[in-house]
Every structure is written in structure tokens, then in C-alpha cells.
Amino acid sequence: MTALLEIEGLTKHFGGVLANDNVSFGVAEGEILGLLGPNGAGKTTLFNCITGFLPPDRGRVRFAGVDVTGRSASRLARDGLVRTFQIVRVFPDLSALENVVIGALLRHGRVSAARRRALEVLEDVGLAARSNVRARDLTTAERKRLEVARALATDPRALLLDEAMSGLNPREVAEAVALVRRLREGGVTIVLVEHVLEVVMPLADRVVVLQEGRAIADATPAAVSRDPAVIEAYLGPQFIERA
Template sequence: MFLEAKDIVKAFGAFRAVDGADISVAENEIVGLIGPNGAGKSTFFNCLAGDAEPTSGTIRFLDQDLTRATPEAHARLGMARTFQVPVTFEDMTVLQNVMVGAFLRHPHRTDAQDKSRQVLEFTGLAHLAGSPARSLGTPGRKRLEIARALATEPRLLLLDEALAGLTPAEVRLAIDLVRKIQQQGITIIIVEHIMEVILSLAERAVVFHQGKVIAKGAPRAVVDDPAVVSAYLGHHMKRVRM
């Protein structure tokens, strides 16, 4: 299996933010993680990315045990992530921000710069290469996060609400970019609150509630799951399906 996490528990004292969650992801899939606020999906996501160490359970990626590995080890093996709140180096240019990611595989400045320009072209940011990161609005910052992650040449990209805060038109453009990324052979796990995004993009959805996985499957089948309706969607599900 490309990525497999088994019996993941993340406890904070007596509280289990993640309580025995499992996931398996095949190469070149797009898998969506959904659930209400506090459901445990973001904590589980952070465990997969190496930013939180599970209390128990195992995480294997490309046949390597990454359960307690550092974020750097995750990146070197081919796993990259974005953050819900974009993390940018404000006083650096857009190109320089992307080069931070490119240096992982390309230690020479010229090579890192060439790689970064390719990524900026791919993500539609080439015209902003020389602009300071602080000049970008929300859509640009979200796209810059993705570009910097792509510059590490990942095989698995973890997107943490990469489409949140965008207008409907911007969401459509971002969906197109995610599809282009998948077409490059990159597997994607996406945490997202916007159900329309999961329905549009994901081949499978994994639903969290109170730290547990309560449903898995094709997104439209998950929408109809009574446990999901009760725990998460409710009246919102009806709006999505209109």
C-alpha cells in the first residue's frame, strides 16, 4: 500500500483527539478527510504529516515506518504539506519562497531557482515571481503554499483546507489546479470543510467524528450515510444536493 495508517491514537492527557483511526491510500488517489470542527481530522492529518507524533498506532509510507519520524524525514521520502493558515516568508519574493522547498532536492542555487520557476509556471504564479510574498492576497498565498510544497517534488501532497477563504470563482480555479497536480502522478490527501470540493475532487472520503472514523467510501455514498448525516451534514447536506 502507498500509505497506510493503522489504529492511530493521539491523546492529550485523558482526551483522545484521534481514537483508533485507520486510513489506506493508493497511489495517485485523491482522498478527502472531512468532519465537523473538533472531529479529529486535522490532528490525524498532522500525524500523517509528521507534525504530531501519534500516542500509538503505525504510519507506513512507501514501505517505510514514519510513525515517529521527523517532518524532514517525511519530506525527504516524498511527502509534502500545506497549512490551513499560509506560512510565507513575508520579506522574501514569491520565487524565493518556492526556492525554500526546492532546496530539498536541489542544493545548488541555480538548480533550485530553475525548479522554482517551473513550479511557478505550473501553478500560475510566474508573473509574480519577483513580488514580495506580503503583497499577495488570500488566493495567491494559498497557491504559493502549494507551489512551495510542489517544489520539494513530493509523491504525496497533503492539503490542509487549501481552498478555504476563496470565492466560488477562485475555488473553481483551485480545483482545476489540484486536478492538474494529480495528473502529474501525485497522490493527494485533502482536509476540507467545503463539501462541494470533496464531491468534485475526491475519489474517496473519510469522515471523522469525535476522533473516530465513522464512514469511508465514494463521496456521494458518504453523503447519504445516516451516521454522517447525523454527525456532520444535517441540513447542509440538503443544500449540497440541490
């Protein structure tokens, strides 16, 4: 089967730092892929290179069988490949609804249609009651959901989530997990950068582990959590004891 998203030999450096070192993996349509790795492993840089926010030094990105390397973020969003940001990038002075309408306008030329789609998405992420609140007045958790809503309003085929659950309390994490599952049931392919292992392991179909820019594992959550290289590099001995 051809992957919906294929990363091949992706390499990116910043001065002397090799943030992504020849990273290759594929994501099948409808899959939830967990991308794990310690701070500084290169996860956000990889998202930036995949989604048109940074040009890779080397390597290719293919989406739906087409080489999209070097395409702009807005072009990729029209193609159906979107991401959220670890540091939320909503417009603070616009309402939740207005923020999501901006995403929806990508697919819906008329503001009235974009508004309808935005309201649906706000409902989906549980923010309907907050649609008229300015983004700056939302809680951190609500702003994270708003960021996801704005991405969803573009009707993506693949959604890349950069730590969309970090900083959330357990109830909010559970809601976010349920949302990711619903999205996948709706046919969206998901790549999830997350630090909370207890979240990623049960949710992901497959896990890729980055360490110092390199992909050191690509397997099922169960296999990855038994992989000695991963345990040593990332999970740490306490994980073995708990597992």
C-alpha cells in the same frame, strides 16, 4: 494493491481531548482522498501526526511500504510525503520565488537548479507573474497558492492539503480544483482536508469522515453522502434536502 500511505490505529490526545481515536485508512497511489469532518474533528491533528509535526500516542504510519512513524517532517519531505498548513506558513519578507526555492532546495542542491524548478512550479500554480512580490504583499488566495507551490517544489509523491481552498472565492476555488486534478494526472497522490463539500465530493475518489477523532465513514463520495451516520454527524438535514 498496497496503499502508498497507510494509517493504522493512529491515536493522539491533548490532555482530556482525544483528537484522534484509533484512526485507520489507506490511500492508494494516484488517489484523491477527501478528509471531511466538522471543526475540531481532528483533521489537522491527523495531518500533524502523519507528517512528523506531532508524535502520535499510538499507531503507525506507513509510506511506500515503509514504517515512517516518528520520522521528522523534513525527513518525510525527502521521502516524498509533504503537507500544507491550514494557517499558511510562508516567510512573509521573502519573495514568492524565494519561498518556493526553499522547497526546491530539498531536491536540488544547486541554487540555480532550485530556482529553475521553483519558477516552473510558480507557473504551474499561476503565480509566475507574482514571483518577485514579497509574500506579505500577496493576497490571501495567492499566499495559499504559494504554500502549495512550496510543497510542490519538493516533488512529493503524496501531498496533504489542509484547507487549501478555504477562504477562496468561487473562481479561485475552481482554479485550485483544476490544479489538484492536474497534479493527480501528473502522478501525485492527494489527501484533501476541506470544508467545502461541493468541492470535495466531485473531486475525491474516496472520502473519510472524522467525527470527534474517530473515522466514522470511508467510502466513495456518493456512498458517504447517503450514509445516515455521516448525514447526522456532519452533513446535516439540509444536505439531504439539497442532494
